[in-house]
Amino acid sequence: xxVQPAAEPILRIDHVTKRFGGLVAVDDVTFDVKRGEIFALxxxxxxxxxxxxxxxxxxxxxxxxxxxxxxxEITGSPPHRVAALGIARTFQNIRLFEYMSSxxxxxxxxxxxxxxxxxDSLFKTPAERAEEKRVTDNAIELLKFVGxxxxxxxxxxxxxxxxxxxxxxxxxxxxxxxxxxxDEPAAGFTPQEKVELMSLVHKIIERGITVFLIEHDMKxxxxxxxxxxxxxxxxxxxxxxxxxxxxxxxxIEAYLGKQH
Amino acid sequence: MGTIGExxxxxxxxxxxxxxxxxxxxxxxxxVAAFLILLATRVLxxxxxxxxxxxxxxxxxxxxxxxIALGYTMVxxxxxxxxxxxxxxxxxGAFLSASLIPVFGLGEDKPFGVLPALAxxxxxxxxxxxxxxxxxxxxxxxxxxLRHAPRLAPLITAIGMSFFLEGALxxxxxxxxxxxxxxxxxxxFNLFGAEIGTKEIIVIxxxxxxxVALALFVERSRLGKAMRATAQxxxxxxxxxxxxxxxxAATFFIGALLAGAGGTMYGLYYNxxxxxxxxxxxxxxxxxxxxxxxxxxxxxxxxxxxxxxxxSFWDGYFESAWTQVVIFAVxxxxxxxxxxxxxxxxxxxx
Numbered sequence: 001x002x003v004q005p006a007a008e009p010i011l012r013i014d015h016v017t018k019r020f021g022g023l024v025a026v027d028d029v030t031f032d033v034k035r036g037e038i039f040a041l042x043x044x045x046x047x048x049x050x051x052x053x054x055x056x057x058x059x060x061x062x063x064x065x066x067x068x069x070x071x072x073e074i075t076g077s078p079p080h081r082v083a084a085l086g087i088a089r090t091f092q093n094i095r096l097f098e099y100m101s102s103x104x105x106x107x108x109x110x111x112x113x114x115x116x117x118x119x120d121s122l123f124k125t126p127a128e129r130a131e132e133k134r135v136t137d138n139a140i141e142l143l144k145f146v147g148x149x150x151x152x153x154x155x156x157x158x159x160x161x162x163x164x165x166x167x168x169x170x171x172x173x174x175x176x177x178x179x180x181x182x183d184e185p186a187a188g189f190t191p192q193e194k195v196e197l198m199s200l201v202h203k204i205i206e207r208g209i210t211v212f213l214i215e216h217d218m219k220x221x222x223x224x225x226x227x228x229x230x231x232x233x234x235x236x237x238x239x240x241x242x243x244x245x246x247x248x249x250x251x252i253e254a255y256l257g258k259q260h
Numbered sequence: 261m262g263t264i265g266e267x268x269x270x271x272x273x274x275x276x277x278x279x280x281x282x283x284x285x286x287x288x289x290x291x292v293a294a295f296l297i298l299l300a301t302r303v304l305x306x307x308x309x310x311x312x313x314x315x316x317x318x319x320x321x322x323x324x325x326x327x328i329a330l331g332y333t334m335v336x337x338x339x340x341x342x343x344x345x346x347x348x349x350x351x352x353g354a355f356l357s358a359s360l361i362p363v364f365g366l367g368e369d370k371p372f373g374v375l376p377a378l379a380x381x382x383x384x385x386x387x388x389x390x391x392x393x394x395x396x397x398x399x400x401x402x403x404x405x406l407r408h409a410p411r412l413a414p415l416i417t418a419i420g421m422s423f424f425l426e427g428a429l430x431x432x433x434x435x436x437x438x439x440x441x442x443x444x445x446x447x448x449f450n451l452f453g454a455e456i457g458t459k460e461i462i463v464i465x466x467x468x469x470x471x472v473a474l475a476l477f478v479e480r481s482r483l484g485k486a487m488r489a490t491a492q493x494x495x496x497x498x499x500x501x502x503x504x505x506x507x508x509a510a511t512f513f514i515g516a517l518l519a520g521a522g523g524t525m526y527g528l529y530y531n532x533x534x535x536x537x538x539x540x541x542x543x544x545x546x547x548x549x550x551x552x553x554x555x556x557x558x559x560x561x562x563x564x565x566x567x568x569x570x571x572s573f574w575d576g577y578f579e580s581a582w583t584q585v586v587i588f589a590v591x592x593x594x595x596x597x598x599x600x601x602x603x604x605x606x607x608x609x610x
Contacts, residue, residue, distance in 0.1 A: 081501075097493055111489070
């Protein structure tokens with residue numbers, strides 16, 4: 001069962017520009033991400049993809065332009081509020097809580113959805129116990145969902161690389177997002193692992209979560225995304241289906257260089 | 261450069277450092293053992309009741325240092341900053357509670373009972389809260405604007421804040437020692453020839469209760485979990501919906517609650533305070549935090565207790581003029597033989 005992409009966008013990037021001093025990292029970029037789709041942002045190294053993610057999640061707010069999520073403007077909102085509103089993300093360089101077990105990493109992901117008050121926590125009231133149990137059960141379910149349940153009680157730093165990436169996705173899903181941003185989720189993966197990851201992405205979509213991913217490797221993206229935006233030197237140079245993008249002259253130039 | 265030769269060299273140096281590490285641990289054990297033997301001979305000379313007496317003083321003293329050390333270690337754990345102003349917040353707690361005691365209707369030589377005990381609880385609570393607010397303000401003014409600056413910058417503002425507070429305390433009560441009202445009952449009981457005062461018991465029990473409360477709070481509460489997550493990875497915590505600024509402010513607040521309680525207890529126990537108390541006591545408490553393993557709250561509690569005990573035992577059995585020297589010799593030894601402290605950064609691997 002696949003959720004059909006609805007008409008209204010879940011995320012609107014509206015003329016977003018990000019400058020670092022004289023450097024324009026993202027230059028007047030506009031596009032929409034539709035609800036229920038797998039949307040991909042591609043581009044060569046240094047194109048401004050991660051900067052755009054940082055702009056959306058509030059780590060580095062955009063210099064100008066607007067970010068609209070589910071109809072409300074979130075431009076410049078602090079990251080913890082963006083997370084509470086329903087945007088989760090993973091990092092290009094894995095950022096796990098290394099000295100916590102996989103289970104605790106995922107349990108922590110649910111932090112912003114928990115309600116226990118100080119009193120409940122200190123004295124272990126029934127309400128708190130029930131919530132802890134719910135959070136733990138949910139975390140175990142998510143570890144199974146991404147396929148790393150055998151590492152439940154292992155410190156995050158001791159997981160194999162591929163499983164760390166999956167754990168990061170489980171932790172992001174634990175925040176109950178409506179939109180999941182994946183920053184190069186297949187970086188450093190073998191072709192086989194990439195195929196497995198893409199099937200995981202499809203499973204995430206089936207849970208009703210929109211996926212917006214950055215990928216460096218064009219081949220990976222072509223297989224999963226219906227719509228792709230291409231950035232180069234901070235500018236949007238193409239938008240469309242994989243076929244359209246693949247045959248776009250500017251995209252070919254950006255990746256392969258100009259033919260003389 | 262992944263040449264085989266380099267890999268071999270790296271492996272060798274790893275082996276060597278492992279071996280040296282074991283020698284260093286051994287060295288520390290030898291030094292500690294030598295000290296304990298020396299101490300044991302003195303203890304035998306003076307008899308058991310004297311030992312029990314000193315032990316009581318030592319634990320009370322250590323409990324107060326533990327409370328201060330916790331504030332240093334919590335702040336260091338979360339933003340890797342030595343909050344030099346922390347000791348002065350502790351001294352401020354001593355000054356403030358001294359002024360609050362008459363306000364709450366307490367005074368010297370008044371009989372101690374249920375009502376005065378409640379009033380004293382009020383003094384504790386008000387002092388702790390005011391210290392908390394003070395420390396949060398310090399963080400807001402002197403550290404938060406420098407959150408993304410090089411690490412040396414907030415360290416300098418911390419030293420500045422420390423001098424500022426010391427100056428303020430100097431203006432408040434002048435340069436000399438200030439008498440702190442003696443409101444606790446002086447009665448005690450005799451245990452195997454040692455005089456155990458109500459004072460000591462109150463100080464030890466209060467310190468224990470606060471340390472346990474803190475441990476429970478950090479282990480169990482949502483805010484405590486947010487603190488531990490923030491300490492491990494600030495950016496990732498942000499994206500889990502944790503408000504970093506609030507979490508850091510809360511850390512300063514809780515650290516200062518303990519410092520405020522510590523300052524009150526110091527005053528009640530030693531019946532004196534001075535404007536630069538925060539410098540001397542703060543330095544010892546900071547040593548305790550490093551001793552226990554900076555960043556680790558259990559380490560700070562243990563380190564504080566041990567440093568306090570070393571101080572009291574040295575005062576009791578050896579020359580008290582050398583006590584400061586001994587404490588900092590301990591710091592140097594710990595840093596040489598075990599740079600991470602007793603419990604610091606040695607996280608067990610599963």
